[in-house]
Structures are given as C-alpha cells and as structure tokens.
Amino acid sequence: MMLLMHNFGEKLDSRPAGREAWLAIQPRLREMDAAETITLDFTNVLLLTPSFADEFVTLFVSEYPSRVFLSHTQENITVRKTLEFLSKTWGQKPAMQ
Amino acid sequence: MISITHPLVQEAMLWSAEANKPPPLSAGQWCATKDTLRARIDSLTIRLLHQNVAEDRVRLFDAVLSEIGSNSFDHNIGQWRDTPGVLFKSSETDDGTLCVLADRGQGLLTTLSRVRPALNNDAEALRVAFTESISGRAPEQRGNGLKFVRSILLEDGIDLWYGSGNAAYAVTERVEEWLPNDPPVLGCSAILLLRNP
Numbered sequence: 001m002m003l004l005m006h007n008f009g010e011k012l013d014s015r016p017a018g019r020e021a022w023l024a025i026q027p028r029l030r031e032m033d034a035a036e037t038i039t040l041d042f043t044n045v046l047l048l049t050p051s052f053a054d055e056f057v058t059l060f061v062s063e064y065p066s067r068v069f070l071s072h073t074q075e076n077i078t079v080r081k082t083l084e085f086l087s088k089t090w091g092q093k094p095a096m097q
Numbered sequence: 098m099i100s101i102t103h104p105l106v107q108e109a110m111l112w113s114a115e116a117n118k119p120p121p122l123s124a125g126q127w128c129a130t131k132d133t134l135r136a137r138i139d140s141l142t143i144r145l146l147h148q149n150v151a152e153d154r155v156r157l158f159d160a161v162l163s164e165i166g167s168n169s170f171d172h173n174i175g176q177w178r179d180t181p182g183v184l185f186k187s188s189e190t191d192d193g194t195l196c197v198l199a200d201r202g203q204g205l206l207t208t209l210s211r212v213r214p215a216l217n218n219d220a221e222a223l224r225v226a227f228t229e230s231i232s233g234r235a236p237e238q239r240g241n242g243l244k245f246v247r248s249i250l251l252e253d254g255i256d257l258w259y260g261s262g263n264a265a266y267a268v269t270e271r272v273e274e275w276l277p278n279d280p281p282v283l284g285c286s287a288i289l290l291l292r293n294p
Contacts, residue, residue, distance in 0.1 A: 011139075013163040014131060015171055049160050050241040051167050077153040078160045081252075085245050089230065 001032055002039045008056075011047040018055025038064055041071040048079045053086055065092040073097065099195070099258045099269065099290050105188045106288050109197040113260075113286040118179040119201075129182040131170045137185050138162050145194060150291070157253050158194075158291045164242040165198050165259075165287045173202030178283055193292040202284035205261040219262030224275060227259075227266055247273075256290040 005012065008021045032038070038060060042048065060068045073083050073096050087093050101110065112119050121127070128134035138159060145155045169183045178201040187196040202208075206222040212231060216222050225231055227247045231240045250257050250268040258267045265278040270292075 011135070011159075011163075013135070013160075014167050016131075047156060047159050047163065049163050049167070050245045051164060051171075054241060076156060078156045081157070081249065082160070082245065085248060086241065089241070 001036055002041060005040055005042050006044040010045060012045060012052040013047055013049045015051045015055050018052035022056050022059055037067050037069060039069045039071050042079045043072040045076055045079055048082045050082055050086055053082050058086060061090050061094055068094040070094050070096045099256050099288050103190060103195060105186055105195060105197055109184055109199045109286055112184060113199040113282045113284060114280040122184055126184055126186050127182060128185050134166045134183055134185055141187050157249055158255060161246050161249055161255055161289060162196060164246050168242055169200040169202060169285060172208050173200060176203055177201060193290050196289045199286040200284040204284050219264035223261055223264045223266050258288040261285045
C-alpha cells in the first residue's frame with residue numbers, strides 16, 4: 001500500500017491533524033493483507049513537524065515495524081529533520097529513502 | 098541576544114506579564130484558533146519566499162513557529178488564564194524577520210508539574226521542556242516538540258528567546274543560555290529572529 005502524504009495536506013503540523021489522519025486511514029489498514037508493505041511517500045510535503053509525525057508516522061512504525069517504508073524523505077528539510085529526530089525514539093528504524 | 102527593546106517585543110512582554118486581563122488585541126495580532134495561526138504563519142512564509150529567503154530556512158522557521166504555536170493551543174485548550182488564543186505578530190528589522198508568539202495559558206511549570214510533581218520552579222520546568230521527552234498531556238507519552246525546536250535552533254541558526262514564569266531560555270547564533278526573567282511571563286512567550294544572511 002502506498003500512502004501519498006501530501007493527500008493529508010501540504011503542511012502536516014499538528015497533533016489533531018495527525019490523529020485525524022491516523023483514524024481516517026484505519027479502514028484501509030484493515031483491508032491490507034497480513035504481509036503487505038506500507039510506503040509513506042513524502043513527495044510534495046512542504047512541512048512536517050514532530051507533533052503530526054508522532055501521531056501518525058510513529059504509530060505506523062510501532063504497529064507495523066517490519067512493514068513500513070518511508071519514501072522521498074530527503075526532498076524537504078522539515079521532513080528530513082523531523083524523521084531523523086523522531087527515529088532516535090523509535091525502537092525499530094524503518095527503511096528510509 | 099534578540100533585542101527586547103523592539104516595540105513588538107515590548108508589547109508582547111507587557112501583554113503576557115499583565116496580572117489582570119489585558120485589553121483585547123487587534124484582529125491583526127490575535128489568533129483565537131489554531132487555524133487562524135496557521136493562516137498567519139502561511140502568510141509570513143509566502144512573504145519570506147517572495148523576498149528570496151532560502152526555502153530551507155523558511156520551512157525550518159515555519160516548523161519552529163508551528164511547534165511553539167501548537168503547544169500553546171494543545172496545552173491550554175479549556176484552561177486559558179483569561180484570554181483564549183495566541184498573540185502572533187511579525188516585523189522586518191535590520192537584523193532579520195522578528196516574530197512574537199505569546200499566550201496567557203497555564204505556563205510550563207503548571208503544565209509539566211502534573212506529570213513531574215517534583216519540579217520546583219520555572220527554571221527547572223523550562224529546562225525539562227527543552228531537553229527531555231515529556232508531555233504535559235498525560236497519559237500521552239510523547240512530548241518532542243520543544244526538543245525538536247532546540248535542535249533546529251542549534252543546528253540551523255534561528256534565534257529564540259522563550260520565557261515562562263520567571264525563567265527564560267535563549268539561543269543566539271547557536272549559543273544557548275538559561276536566564277532569569279522579570280517580570281514573569283504568565284503563560285509562555287516566544288520571540289524568534291530569522292537573521293538576514
């Protein structure tokens with residue numbers, strides 16, 4: 001499954017928005033096959049902060065530790081720095097590109 | 098250190114230290130909701146990009162403003178001291194773009210004492226807020242926003258003065274200081290400077 005993060009907004013900057021995005025995606029996650037991988041693609045995201053990412057990306061990483069792949073994380077400086085910062089708190093680091 | 102004599106800074110400091118409910122701010126300064134604050138920060142970032150400020154610096158400035166502003170709403174919703182919302186204003190100065198963000202909320206010590214009862218004073222609360230992963234929204238376990246802000250300030254050279262109660266934290270050209278503050282800020286108050294290249 002591929003999730004285009006900019007579909008949740010160009011600026012991903014608040015806890016409520018992250019929580020809402022996580023709840024909104026639950027029906028699709030329930031439809032996944034047990035071994036299906038999940039790619040979070042950050043193309044065209046203009047802003048990502050830890051507030052949003054903690055409520056969304058961190059939950060993907062903790063719920064699906066071996067199945068999550070983070071893509072296009074180097075194109076925007078806030079995406080890169082937020083994910084680098086939070087990855088220090090994650091038990092298992094997802095593949096990042 | 099950021100000049101605290103600038104009229105914008107003086108206005109914010111007086112407003113955030115006023116013991117009684119202050120007079121209403123003008124609509125251009127006041128963000129009653131997080132959406133309004135988001136729109137004002139967006140306007141600022143568009144202006145900076147039109148001024149040919151490097152995009153990476155604008156996006157990082159946006160991230161820092163967003164985290165500090167979000168904290169004001171997330172930690173004080175339903176618990177504002179007397180005035181709900183955030184004061185937000187920016188101005189061009191000789192040194193760069195100056196922004197103030199201030200709230201009349203509970204302040205760091207009150208918020209963090211709920212999950213860290215051993216905190217004794219504003220200075221300890223301020224240091225914990227910027228250096229430890231702790232959330233004042235227990236049982237929520239996360240609380241990385243101000244740690245992330247600190248990392249950006251120290252790595253990327255955005256200046257900050259942040260006061261809560263009678264303590265302040267300042268970063269000037271990547272050098273940080275922990276300072277006393279008088280008069281006390283009743284909620285939290287932040288002054289940011291995106292220096293000219």
